[in-house]
Amino acid sequence: MLQGTGSDVGKSVLVAGLCRLFANRGMTVRPFKPQNMSNNAAVTADGGEIGRAQALQALACRTPPTTDMNPVLIKPQSDTGAQIIVHGRVMGNLAAREYQGRKGELLGAVLESYARLRLGADLVIVEGAGSPAEINLRAGDIANMGFARAAGVPVVLVGDIDRGGVIASIVGTRVVIEPEDAAMIRGFLINKFRGDVRLFDDGYAEIARRSGWPGLGVVPWIAAARALPAEDGVVLETAGETQGAVTIAVLMLSRIANFDDFDPFVHEPGVRLVFVPPGQAVPVEAALIVIPGTKSTIADLAFLRAQGWDVDIAGHVRRGGHVLGICGGYQMLGTSVADPDGVEGPVETVAGLGYLPVETVLTGDKRVSAVVGVSVADGAGFAGYEIHSGRTVAAAAPLLRFSDGSGDGCSVGRVAGCYVHGLFNAPAQRAAWLGRLGVLSDGVDQGARVDAALDALAAALDEHVDTGALMDIARTAT
Template sequence: MSGALMIQGTSSDSGKSTLVGALCRLARRRGLRVAPFKPQNMSLNSAVTVDGGEIGRAQAWQALAAGIVPEVDMNPVLLKPNSDIGAQVIIHGHAVGNYNAVAYHAFKPKALQAVLASFGRLRQRMDCVLIEGAGSPAEVNLRANDIANMGFAEAADVPVILVADIDRGGVFAQIIGTLACLSEAERARIKGIVINKFRGDVALLKPGLDWVEAQTGQRVLGVVPFVPGLWLDGEDMLPSARRAAATSAHALRVVVPALPRISNHTDFDALRAHPQVDFSYVRAGEPIPPADLVILPGSKSVQRDLAWLRANGWEAYLQRHLRYQGKVIGVCGGMQMLGRALHDPHGIESEVTATAGLGLLDYVTTLEAEKQLVNTTGQLAFAAAAVRGYEIHMGVTHGPALANPALYLGEPPRPEGALSADGQVLATYLHGLFDAPEACAALLRWAGLNDVAQIDHDARREASIDQLADAVEAALDMDAIWALLD
C-alpha cells in the first residue's frame, strides 16, 4: 500500500480522532507502516514531539496506536486559542505568532504550504497515512482557503470517509445536511459513510441505513457501537460528564477549577480514572466543594484565568483550604498563579503587563518570547518515585521558593518547581505529573491517601486502543477501507 485516506465528520466530537486511531492500530496489526496526520488542529491539549516541537494531543496517542513516536509532521498547523477571537499559531511545532481570525485567514495559503510539505514527507516514508479532518466540512463560511477538510482533500487528492455521531441524535439529518453543503466535486470525493456511537440493535437501524444510501448514493460502511470505559487522551474539550464515584470508602477528594482557557487537562486523566480518587472539575458559578487536594491546571492565558479564579471565589477558598491543612498543586500556568506576580512585558498573552499572583509561594514569573518544549524524566524531591512528562511554557520563574524544589529532572538532575516549607503547596512546570504509577501513588500519599493502589495509566490506554480497534474491525467493511488505501 502507498495510499492515504481522510476521515471527516459531520461535527466536532463525531469520532474522527477515535476512528483514525483505531485504523492506525488495525493497519499496524497488518504489518503496515502507518502514520496519523491532521493538517490543522485547534486544541489546548498538546504534546511535545521527539523532534522538539508541539502537536495536538490526539495525534500523539494516534501515533502510539500506529506504533511510532509522535513528530511535528503529524500535525503541521496547531492553533491554541488565547481569546475568543485569537490564537497562537504553531507551524511545524513552533509558534510563529498570535493571529486574530481575519489575520489567520489571510495566512492560510502559507499554512497550506507547510501542511502539504509535511504530508509529502509522511507519504514518502509510510505505507499509508490516515488523515483526520477538523470540525466539519459543512462550515461554508470557512470554505475559502480551507486547509483542514475538503480544501486539503482536494489539494492532496485523497478519498474521504464521512463519520456521523448517532449518540447526539439527528444522525440522518447530520449526513444529508453535510452533503448538501458540499460542492459536487467534494461530494464525489466521499467514498463511504460511518455511523458512530450506536447503542442498541443494529437491525432496528437498517431501514434508516437503506434510506441514507438511497438518498445520497453513498454506501454505509458500517455502524460502530458506543464503547464505554475507553481511556484515550482528549483532544480539547473537558469531559462533559462527571466520572463514576470512587469505589473506595475513603477516597481522596480532588478538585480542579475548570478555567476558561484550561490547557493540557489530560494531566488529570490518571486521577479521574483512579478508583480511590473522587475527582471533579468545578465550572463557573458552581459551588466549590470540600477537597483534600486542589490542583490549579495549565492555562493558555494565565492572567485572564487568574482573574476568573478570583471572580469565582477561589482565592478565599484556597486560603481557607490551606488553613484546614489541605494540599495544593499548581501545574505550569497553575504554578505561575501561585507566585507573587506574573509579568508579561512583551504582551505575549495579554495587554496587561503585570498581575499580582496568589502569593502562596515566593517567586515571580516573566513571560518570554521563546517557548520551552522538552520531554523529560526525573524523580520527586520528597519521595523515591520516578516521574516523566513534558514541559510546554513561555514563563521563566525566579525566586527564593525554588530553593526547595518539588522535583529533580533531566540528566544530570536539575531542581525543578517548588515545595512550600510547610509541605502543603507544590508547584511544577511538568505536565504528565501523575502519569507514572509510582509518582501518582506518591503524590496521592502526600495529599493524604493511605494504602494507595498503583494504576498503570499507559497500560490502560493501550488496552483502550486495542478495545476500540477490535470494535471498529468488527463493525466496518474493512475490505472496502483497505481497498481505498491500496
C-alpha cells in the first residue's frame, strides 16, 4: 500500500506506474483504493462508478475497471456535504461530520472488495488517501492505517520533494502516528525530484536514520506523467496554459467534475487551453467556451453568474463564438433546471442560461453508462460515458446519436451541449470540433497516448525504484 505524507504527492500516478511495471513482467496485478474523494468518476462494465484514478490504474494493469477497485467513493456536493457511493451505487448524501462518525461502518464493504481482488491477482497495489498523519481523522479510518491494519497490508510512505519540506513530512509522520501504525510502514519513496539526485544523498540518509524506515528510491519528475489524467481538481489551480493559435476556455466551476475531458486539447499544437479560475474574466479571444461537468448544477449555475461569466458568455455568443456544455454544463445552457426532490439541496427551480431549448429535472436515480456513437451533423465517431442525475428534454434535433439509436444533446447556432464525457478522446470527434474552430488536429488517439505514457512511466520507475524490495515487502501481507 502506498500512503502519502499529504494529498497530491503523486500516489495515484505511482500506483499506475507500478501496476504497469509488474503487469509488463507477466503478473496479474489489480489496483485498489479503499476510499476515494473525487468528483472525477469512471464507469465500470456493470454500470457502477469508481474514481477515475482507479480506472486509469486498471488500464495500467490491462484489465477492465470494477467497482471492487474503489468500494467507497465520496463525491463532494458542497463544502460540508457529499454523495456517498458504495460498491458503485449511491448510498445517500451525508454531511462531512456525519460521514466522519459513520465511515467505520463501511470497513466491511472495503474488506469484502479487497478480498475479492486478492483471489484473482498475483499482486494488489493499494493507494491510500490524504495522509496517515491526519490523526484527527484516525478514529474509524478506512482509507489509510485503519484499512492497512485490518487487512494486514504493509505500507510504503511517499513524500513529494517538489513542494519542499519532504524530510520533515516523512519524519514528522513517524512522530505523530501511533507506534502500531508506524510499524505497518516498511519503507519510504521520494517523488518528483528535479536536478542532481546526489545533492539529496544526505537528506535521504537522514530520513532513514530519523524515521527508522529504509529508502526505496528517489523518483525523478517524469515527463510522461503529464499525459495521464489528474485525479484532483487542485492541479487546475497550478496548471499552466498550453500554447496555440486558438484559445479554448474551460470555466473552473466550484464543483467541477471529470475535467480530464479536456486532456486531449493539452497536446494539440494549435490549441491554447485555459482553465478560467474564479474571479477572472473569460479571455475575450476565446474561440470556444466550455461549461464542464459539475457535481452540483444549480449551485454552480449560481457560482457561474456570481463570477460574471454569464455576461462573458453573452458577449462571446454575440461575437459569433462557440459554446459547449458537457453534462451539468449542458443542463445550465437550457431554459430551466428543477430540483423537485431536493437532490442537490433546497427544492427549487432556477432559470438556465437560455441558449438551448432544453429543460432539466434533477432526480434521485442516476444514469451511469458507457456510450458509443456518432455526431449527427458529420458522422464523427466517439466512445465515452455518462454519469448524471436528472433527465433533460430537448425541443431540438440531437447533437449525438448513440449506437442503440437514441440521441443526446442538441445545438442552436454555435451553442451546443450533451451529456457525454470523454467526447474528445477519439481523433475523429476531436478533429471535427477543432475543424469548426479552424484548427487541424494532431489525429492522435488519446487512449493510445495514455497507454504509451504508462509504459514510459513504468520504465522510469523500474530504473529508480528498488522493485525487488517492494516485492519483498508485498510478500509480507497477511
